[in-house]
Amino acid sequence: MAISDAVLPKLNAQSPKPSQTGIMVVHKMKMGFIFILTYMCFLTPAHQAQIPRATISDLSFKNMDFAMNLYKKISSYHDKNIFFSPLSISTSFAALLMASDGVTHEELLKGLNLEQLERANQPELIPKLFQLLHENITQNGSVKMDQSMALFMHRQFEVEKEFEDHIKTFFDTEIKTVDFADTKGSIRFINEYIKQKTEDKVREMISSLGAEIQLMLINTIFFQGAWQIPFNPETNLSAPFYIDNYNVVQVQMMVKEDKFYMMEDVSLGAKVLKLPYREGVAMLILLPNKSIDYTVIDDEITAEKFLSWVRRLQKTKLEVTMPKFKLEQSYFLHNLLPDMGMASIFSNSANLTRLSKDGGVKVSEVLHKAVIEVDETGTIAAAATIAGITPYSLPRIFLINRPFFFFIYHEDTNCLLFMGRVIDPTKN
Numbered sequence: 001m002a003i004s005d006a007v008l009p010k011l012n013a014q015s016p017k018p019s020q021t022g023i024m025v026v027h028k029m030k031m032g033f034i035f036i037l038t039y040m041c042f043l044t045p046a047h048q049a050q051i052p053r054a055t056i057s058d059l060s061f062k063n064m065d066f067a068m069n070l071y072k073k074i075s076s077y078h079d080k081n082i083f084f085s086p087l088s089i090s091t092s093f094a095a096l097l098m099a100s101d102g103v104t105h106e107e108l109l110k111g112l113n114l115e116q117l118e119r120a121n122q123p124e125l126i127p128k129l130f131q132l133l134h135e136n137i138t139q140n141g142s143v144k145m146d147q148s149m150a151l152f153m154h155r156q157f158e159v160e161k162e163f164e165d166h167i168k169t170f171f172d173t174e175i176k177t178v179d180f181a182d183t184k185g186s187i188r189f190i191n192e193y194i195k196q197k198t199e200d201k202v203r204e205m206i207s208s209l210g211a212e213i214q215l216m217l218i219n220t221i222f223f224q225g226a227w228q229i230p231f232n233p234e235t236n237l238s239a240p241f242y243i244d245n246y247n248v249v250q251v252q253m254m255v256k257e258d259k260f261y262m263m264e265d266v267s268l269g270a271k272v273l274k275l276p277y278r279e280g281v282a283m284l285i286l287l288p289n290k291s292i293d294y295t296v297i298d299d300e301i302t303a304e305k306f307l308s309w310v311r312r313l314q315k316t317k318l319e320v321t322m323p324k325f326k327l328e329q330s331y332f333l334h335n336l337l338p339d340m341g342m343a344s345i346f347s348n349s350a351n352l353t354r355l356s357k358d359g360g361v362k363v364s365e366v367l368h369k370a371v372i373e374v375d376e377t378g379t380i381a382a383a384a385t386i387a388g389i390t391p392y393s394l395p396r397i398f399l400i401n402r403p404f405f406f407f408i409y410h411e412d413t414n415c416l417l418f419m420g421r422v423i424d425p426t427k428n
Contacts, residue, residue: 055117056136059129060415062113063090064303067416069113073336075298081427083327083420084370091171092219094130095149096345096363098166099355104344111342127170137410137417148197149173152190152216154180159215163355180213190216198222201371213364228276231256231376241323241425242402249426251323253401254376260320261313262398268292268300272309273320273398280412284309285322286405287398294403294421306407307414322400325425326373333366372418 067086074082090112097108109115119125149171153159155178167173176193178186187206194205197220231254239253261274269292276282286301286309288294334346344350350362408418 055129056133056413056415058117059114059126059133060413061303061307062117063087064306064414064416065113066090066111067419068301068303068306069340070336071301071419071421072298073340074331075421079295079423081327081329081421081423083329083372083418084331084368085418087415087417088219089333089368091130091134092149092217092366093342094127095167095171095173095217096352098127098170099163099352100345100350101353102351103349104351107342107344111337111340124166124170127166131170133413133415136413137415148220150176150193150218150220152176152178152186152218154178154214157214158356158358160354160356178216180209183209190218194218194220202369205367205369226278226377228278229256229258233376236324236376239321240401243424244403247424249424251325251425253321253323255319255321257319258317259315260318260398261315262318263309263312263314265305265309268297268305270297271398272313273318274310274313275320281408281410281417284407284409285400286407287400288403290402294405294423297405301405306416310414316396318396318398320398320400322374323422323425324375325422326371326428327420327422328369328371328428329420330367330369333368334363337366370418372420 063086066089070084070086070089071082074084093108093112094114097105097112097114100108109118114126117126117129149167151159151164151167151173153175159175164175168175178189180186186209191203191205195203199222201222202220233254235255237253237255238250240248241251242248263272264270265272269289271287271289273285273287274282275285284306286297288297337343338346345352345363348360348362352361352363355361403421403423405421406419407416409416
């Protein structure tokens with residue numbers, strides 16, 4: 001069977017190695033398709049839907065475990081800023097689960113850490129859980145979370161009817177016909193879709209396409225939110241941020257004094273602070289102590305740790321000083337996920353027969369781009385009841401002037417929406 005190389009979509013991305021994946025045409029040649037994942041982090045929160053808590057909690061925990069594993073894989077390649085949406089990535093691959101079979105299906109389940117949720121007599125359980133989780137987070141419209149999935153198909157490509165029905169049902173996917181032979185027109189059409197779905201924040205996601213591309217699956221997520229208690233811009237100040245012992249940058253710091261939930265992980269050598277958004281979404285900041293190298297903590301971040309931090313938060317009066325920052329991060333996930341056990345889906349042995357009976361279908365690229373902006377009003381990406389509350393006449397100080405980790409999560413479900421690491425807040 002002949003295979004030809006194709007010109008791949010170009011993306012200015014951090015990647016551990018050059019992208020050289022082939023995209024193949026259907027019929028006598030292999031055919032691949034591309035995921036493009038784009039999101040903006042702008043948050044507001046939600047109330048819980050009336051659904052089985054245990055199953056949703058299970059899914060949230062498994063997704064968090066996957067997030068920590070992916071974070072460690074990304075961080076092993078560089079010591080720069082990191083930002084991505086584990087929920088969006090796992091949601092997209094949950095759609096692929098419905099298209100896969102055999103070894104490919106097993107690898108996806110294991111890589112996403114969803115094996116224990118798989119039921120032989122309930123093939124629709126996992127996509128249904130993702131659907132319910134999304135409904136739970138956006139219940140009553142209290143969270144501005146516009147999540148969209150679209151399948152762009154060449155007019156001659158035929159998707160299996162069952163897969164098409166399921167992806168519409170569980171992920172509300174739009175099916176769009178595109179003439180990929182018209183490269184410029186296709187690029188313009190797809191970029192316009194992404195631009196519209198991210199409210200004009202993500203532009204020119206792709207700049208070129210191979211003529212052999214027959215199918216593209218695009219997932220866009222846009223969040224918008226505000227701090228429960230905004231920072232006062234008039235209190236901003238310029239202050240040093242210590243990247244390491246040898247590099248210091250001046251940044252705009254925001255200052256706020258109030259009662260916050262925090263805790264100290266003595267064994268880890270770090271402090272944890274919760275900054276709430278409105279209606280049940282919060283940012284959890286993990287700040288290593290001055291004597292602790294953040295790279296040591298990298299290996300210690302787990303789903304169990306995260307939940308223990310949340311459980312042990314206590315309310316106290318604090319003066320919080322943190323930098324304004326904006327991150328725009330891009331990744332070629334097809335260079336990362338094979339090392340996490342998901343290899344066959346990107347190879348010629350991919351089994352995606354539930355997507356198309358034509359055979360020879362594989363995923364060529366997974367492009368992931370995430371943007372976050374944190375300022376005085378909120379993030380352009382119910383408090384726990386604690387018995388013992390210790391009052392202070394003078395506030396303690398929580399000064400974020402060195403590398404830190406952050407997690408944005410939905411409090412009712414503990415669903416991790418975004419996570420990242422800030423090494424240098426002056427680097428976009």
